[in-house]
Amino acid sequence: MAKGVKPRVKVPKTAAAGDMITIKTLISHKMESGQRKDKDGNKIPRSIINRFTCEFNGQSVIDVIIEPAISTNPYFKFDAVVPETGEFKFTWYDDDGSVYETAKNIAVG
Numbered sequence: 001m002a003k004g005v006k007p008r009v010k011v012p013k014t015a016a017a018g019d020m021i022t023i024k025t026l027i028s029h030k031m032e033s034g035q036r037k038d039k040d041g042n043k044i045p046r047s048i049i050n051r052f053t054c055e056f057n058g059q060s061v062i063d064v065i066i067e068p069a070i071s072t073n074p075y076f077k078f079d080a081v082v083p084e085t086g087e088f089k090f091t092w093y094d095d096d097g098s099v100y101e102t103a104k105n106i107a108v109g
Contacts, residue, residue, distance in 0.1 A: 004030075011023050023077070
């Protein structure tokens with residue numbers, strides 16, 4: 001598991017039914033490419049976020065395969081239509097098998 005990984009998400013707390021909202025996500029992650037060496041000359045194992053998904057009430061909103069050339073601290077901004085009150089679930093998958101998750105609720109009024 002990579003050290004210091006912290007997912008952050010911004011989702012509006014409320015919306016009207018059918019509104020399109022903007023979601024912003026960022027995960028603090030070094031995105032180690034596996035090409036660098038430590039001070040002893042040993043290769044640092046590759047550890048990158050290779051997939052990001054977002055679901056709303058169990059239905060897929062976005063599913064992104066991330067290639068190794070992506071920068072440190074991957075950031076995604078996308079729009080979603082909110083039909084009802086529910087929960088957005090965000091998941092990041094790391095090469096080392098770690099899975100980072102967070103969720104945000106939105107109320108439709």
